[in-house]
């Protein structure tokens with residue numbers, strides 16, 4: 001649905017140049033909720049601005065529903081923009097207009113007649129659960145209600161894609177949850193493709209099907225959310241994932257033991273496999289559970305176990321091979337010193 005090919009963006013001014021995007025390639029399927037995460041300055045906003053046609057890429061292309069949009073101008077550009085819904089961190093509502101009038105605005109701009117506007121806005125107010133707030137001004141609404149108006153406004157022209165720029169970053173955790181639930185409902189009801197950029201990995205964990213992690217203008221890792229959360233490869237990704245899945249290791253000095261501390265992650269029914277007894281029985285590796293956690297990635301159970309493996313290097317290595325063959329995620333967190341008995 002959205003295909004980003006070799007996208008680069010170079011910001012130039014008199015004194016310096018910033019390469020905000022470096023050869024970004026992404027393929028976002030129709031009906032998917034796709035999350036882009038990265039720390040501040042990674043290039044997320046620049047990327048979304050290239051998709052919503054506010055910014056022109058320096059090179060490369062953005063294709064939406066088969067149409068190359070990066071070079072559109074004039075009427076074609078305006079028409080395409082109308083089919084891209086966008087919601088923002090600070091809602092960007094017009095303070096002098098009621099909720100109803102804010103939602104009606106894109107329809108007025110598109111020249112829709114009054115009767116149609118009334119029908120559509122009423123339907124959208126119902127969809128976002130704000131039928132009783134039609135006549136309220138933004139200053140009379142809570143943050144969550146304002147974002148609901150923002151979502152209704154973004155859907156007014158029946159967009160092909162919905163872009164969310166840090167849409168929940170200004171909201172408290174409960175309100176964030178209700179907005180994410182609403183986005184998920186809309187995605188399911190209309191099979192709408194949603195692209196979310198965020199620095200909050202928990203947003204991605206809640207609702208995204210796929211994810212890309214950005215750093216210094218590049219996509220450093222991308223794939224299905226379950227794979228990224230269970231088998232993160234890059235350090236930045238590991239840090240993000242750790243922040244929502246892992247508790248701190250207890251502060252024990254493991255350095256004098258014949259031991260390795262590993263994090264094993266598993267999805268869904270794999271949690272039922274008796275891996276710990278297998279390690280002890282089949283590999284002569286004693287196993288202590290240091291911590292365990294079951295979480296959900298978009299509703300799918302996802303577990304992490306931090307284990308201390310005690311045994312000889314070769315037994316521990318065989319045990320790790322076994323864990324990998326079981327298709328479990330495996331990451332060595334600490335490597336203890338091995339005292340040879342020979």
Ligand SMILES: Nc1ncnc2c1ncn2[C@@H]1O[C@H](COP(=O)(O)OP(=O)(O)OP(=O)(O)O)[C@@H](O)[C@H]1O
Nearest residue numbers: 011018020038039040041042043044045046047199
């Ligand atoms: N209009 C601009 N002119 C010059 N440099 C820019 C411009 N917009 C962004 N940059 C630079 O491009 C890089 C990427 O910025 P961008 O805003 O895309 O990152 P981000 O991941 O969205 O960060 P944040 O989460 O802080 O918004 C940064 O180094 C930033 O300073």
